[in-house]
Amino acid sequence: xxxxxxxPLTPVSRRRVLGTLVAGASALASAxxxxxxxxxxxxPHHTTVKMMSPEEALAAYEAEIARLRAAKxxxxxxxxxxxxxxxxxxALAKPVSERRWVMVIDLRACVGCHGCTIACVAENKxxxxxxxxxxxxxxIGRYPYVSRRFIPxxxxxxxxxxxxxxxxVAATFTNEHGVVEVNYEQCIGxxxxxxxxxYGARTFDFGxxxxxxxxxxxxxFGDERAVQYEQVSTFENGEVRERRNLHDSPVxxxxxxxxxxxxxxxxxxxxxxxTCIGRATFFGDANDPESLVxxxxxxxxxxxxxxxxxxxxRVYYLQ
Numbered sequence: 001x002x003x004x005x006x007x008p009l010t011p012v013s014r015r016r017v018l019g020t021l022v023a024g025a026s027a028l029a030s031a032x033x034x035x036x037x038x039x040x041x042x043x044p045h046h047t048t049v050k051m052m053s054p055e056e057a058l059a060a061y062e063a064e065i066a067r068l069r070a071a072k073x074x075x076x077x078x079x080x081x082x083x084x085x086x087x088x089x090x091a092l093a094k095p096v097s098e099r100r101w102v103m104v105i106d107l108r109a110c111v112g113c114h115g116c117t118i119a120c121v122a123e124n125k126x127x128x129x130x131x132x133x134x135x136x137x138x139x140i141g142r143y144p145y146v147s148r149r150f151i152p153x154x155x156x157x158x159x160x161x162x163x164x165x166x167x168x169v170a171a172t173f174t175n176e177h178g179v180v181e182v183n184y185e186q187c188i189g190x191x192x193x194x195x196x197x198x199y200g201a202r203t204f205d206f207g208x209x210x211x212x213x214x215x216x217x218x219x220x221f222g223d224e225r226a227v228q229y230e231q232v233s234t235f236e237n238g239e240v241r242e243r244r245n246l247h248d249s250p251v252x253x254x255x256x257x258x259x260x261x262x263x264x265x266x267x268x269x270x271x272x273x274x275t276c277i278g279r280a281t282f283f284g285d286a287n288d289p290e291s292l293v294x295x296x297x298x299x300x301x302x303x304x305x306x307x308x309x310x311x312x313x314r315v316y317y318l319q
Contacts, residue, residue: 112148163202301319
C-alpha cells in the first residue's frame with residue numbers, strides 16, 4: 001500500500017484569495033475581448049434597394065397571398081391577418097368614395113384578455129380616463145348554467161351618427177373615409193356628443209397624466225422618460241397632435257376611436273386587429289365582395305348593437 005504524498009498547507013489570507021480571483025477574471029475578460037475583435041477591418045457594405053410603386057407592391061403581395069392560399073402550407077389555410085392585409089391594400093388602390101371601412105368582432109373567439117384595449121392605449125398614447133376600446137362583460141344564462149361573454153366596444157362609426165347633430169359648433173363630423181372625427185381646434189368641450197352617443201363610445205380628456213402624482217422628480221427611476229412619453233405626439237385621423245394645454249390639443253376636448261385611420265391609410269391594420277390573440281377582430285372594405293369582412297357580415301349569425309335606433313353602425317358582431 002503506497003502512501004499519498006503529504007502536501008504542506010500554506011496559510012492563505014482572504015484578501016489574497018480575492019485578489020487571485022479578480023486577476024483571473026480580468027485575464028479571462030481580456031482574452032474574450034481580444035478574441036472577439038476582428039483581425040481584418042470589415043469593409044463597408046452598400047446595398048441598393050429598389051423601391052416599388054404602390055401598384056407594384058400590391059401586385060406582388062397579392063401574388064404571394066395567392067401562392068400561399070393555393071399551397072395551403074401544412075394543410076393550414078392562410079392566416080386571417082395576411083388575407084386582411086391583402087384586402088386592405090386592394091381597397092387603398094380604389095377611390096375613396098368606393099370604400100366602406102367596417103369592423104367585425106367574433107364574440108365566440110374573444111377571451112376577454114383586454115389586449116386590444118392596451119394596444120389602443122399604446123398606439124394613441126391615451127391618458128388616464130380615456131379609453132377608445134373597452135371590453136364589456138356580460139353574464140348570460142341562468143344558474144347553474146351561467147357563462148360570461150366579452151364584448152369589445154369601439155366607436156361604431158355610424159352612418160347615421162346621433163353625436164354629430166348635437167354638436168353646437170360642428171366640431172364632430174363624418175370625414176370622407178366614413179369615420180366620425182373630432183376637430184380639436186373647433187371643439188369647445190361641452191360634451192353634448194358624449195350624452196348623445198347611445199354606445200358610450202366617447203370620453204373626455206381632462207389633461208390628466210400617469211406621472212402627475214408621482215414623487216419628487218428623480219425619486220423614481222425612469223420618471224423623466226415617462227413624462228417625455230406622455231408628451232409624444234399622436235397621429236389621430238392622420239394629423240399630428242401634441243397633447244398640451246392649448247386650444248388645438250386633445251386636452252379639454254372629446255376623444256374617441258377613429259379606426260386607426262393613420263395606420264389604415266398607410267397600409268396597416270388597426271392596432272386592435274393585429275394584437276387580438278383570439279383572431280376575433282376583423283377589418284376591411286365591405287364594398288369589396290372578395291374581402292374577408294364581406295364574407296363575415298353575410299353570415300346569418302351577424303348582428304349590430306342597438307340597430308333599432310337607426311344609427312347604422314359599421315361595427316358588426318358574430319354571435
